[in-house]
Amino acid sequence: MTLTPERVTDLPMVDEDLEHHRFRVHRATMTSPDVFREEVRRIFHRCWLYVGHESEVANPGDYVRRPLAGRPVFMVRGVKSNRVHVFHNTCTHRGAAVCRQKAGNSKVFQCFYHAWTFDSEGNLKGVPDREAYGDRLDFAALALKPVARVQSYRGFVFASFDEQVEDLVSYLAGAREYLDLVVDSADGDMEIIKGTNEYCIDANWKLLAENSVDGYHAVSTHDTYFKYLVALGTDLKGGVRGTAKDLGNGHAVLEYAAPWGRPIAKWEPLFGEHARDEIAKLRADLVARHGEERASRMADTNRNMLIYPNLVVNDIMAVTVRTFMPSAPNRMDVTAWEMAPRGELPQLRQRRLDSFLTFLGPAGFATPDDLEALESCQQGFDSGGVEWNDISRGMTRVPEGNDEAQMRVFWRRWAEQMGDAGRHREDLR
Incomplete structure (x- = not known):
């Protein structure tokens, strides 16, 4: 059955079938003006x-x-x-x-x-x-x-x-723990560095919500960046797999061992030999303040976190805060800021900004790849013929970082707010 515009907001658009290990989302969620208008009213005018x-x-x-x-x-x-x-x-x-x-x-x-x-x-x-x-x-x-x-x-x-709206602390739920890791890594004193990355993507905003916590695409889509790291001497033999967690209220995080350097306290060849002692001291300070286990989480793990509906905090080789606002069913406006410890050493700040631009900037290694992928998806939706996106990966096991459990977290919350609990419908098979 084809989902026509006049019926689009009346039908369940998220279909979760546990018996058949299937989770799918109707592509009208990405193209319909009716869906877009309802999202603005039911989600963006009601959420934090x-x-x-x-x-x-x-x-x-x-x-x-x-x-x-x-x-x-x-x-x-x-x-x-x-x-x-x-x-x-x-x-x-x-x-x-x-x-x-x-x-x-x-x-x-x-x-x-x-x-x-x-x-x-x-x-x-x-x-x-x-x-x-x-x-x-x-x-x-x-x-x-x-x-x-x-x-x-x-x-x-x-x-x-x-x-x-419920109070913010309750709304953030499990996301608070990860914001705390970011802020406490700088002894509670983080700041946004002046200047922004601002750009548009000709794709539905929910595609970037998915992409931001998607570990499945990393190796294939960002192959050039990984080759660049290897050429500098970075050891990527362990890969970038990790774990995905449901943080409640539609929030989710992808957490994995850091395969690249982090200015906060993890040295990599990218930083140069002269930085070894400097970063070792930063790590020792973290351990003294927070203990070995929590210091290791701050220094040795990467986190891509989505705070529903449209905030992403990437605590990776740089701490990036990014929002994306839908302006049409097939277009969004993106703004990204770099966050850093206030008063950090100039050489650390420079490394952080280099990473912010080199990987996550609009002309960096990663962002152009992601833009191409998302816009390609949007173009594919216009082709028609296929009604559903499949988001079933990893349904039968404890979620891994390259599974799609974190996307399912987002979509369940989306369906709830849109008045659609994702019920199974025989006529939409």
Whole structure:
């Protein structure tokens, strides 16, 4: 049976059949405008979404402007309260954007249209010809509108447009442990380095959610990078296999032994002989603070973590924070930041940035490969003839890193939020 547009949101699009070891997802989830509209309403307007990191607004008056699920918002640290606010980027008078620069520092935000002025706490402070409004208009009610819910965990700031959303700590569930590993590796003092990677992908956003925790594609898709590492002297004989974990609420992580160097505390030939002693000292400091077992997790293992629906934290050869916002059924906007310990040695910072650009940058070894793969999938969907994607790998065993259990975690949560529990349907076989 063909899934027609008028029926697309009425039918179960995730089909899990344990008896036949089958998990599949209908390709209309990747192409249908109806599905896209429902995703925005049911998922992006109800979930916690990553806005930014507190280090980006470290000083009173610091701000950054961000798109959040198609809505313009900005994050600012209040001058008086020192609190981090997230406001809808719209003047309460006639609607124009009040924050017009990507980032900066300001005590006030003035709408260029009619010059209404707001302070960093959102209060309306200036209205030209104010006496024209009389003395009964409640100007306090015309303050900037904050996003419904804003909470922070270990410096990661999230916002939700749903006032009834569960608290952030509960929502993050098992993902908290992995955020803690990132932050504690720098003794609790991480910062986002200024500058971003920004690019678009002509593919459905869920393809990048899958790809970000997909160990199955690494060797075949990123063959050039692995050959490059081997040429530098890196030992890849053990491969890059690991384990996949369900972290709850649609979050998942792919964790595996680090086959390459990590500036935090694992030396590789890539760094040069002069760095051996320096990195050995970093590792000794980690052990002294956290013990051998936890220090080893920080230094010797890589983690690709998806925080549902659209935040990825790659704690690998560099700590990368990446979001992807859908703009159409077949297009997404991607932004990536590099995170690092505040005040680390310049040579360590340089290695980190080199890895951020060399592997994960838009022109690096990995990202162009992934873009080509995802856009190729999207083109394949347009071909028709095949209705379902198969995501069954590893259903009969304890999940390994190159299985697809982590994708199934994502899709079960997606189906739940879309009002589809993935029931088996005979007429869709």
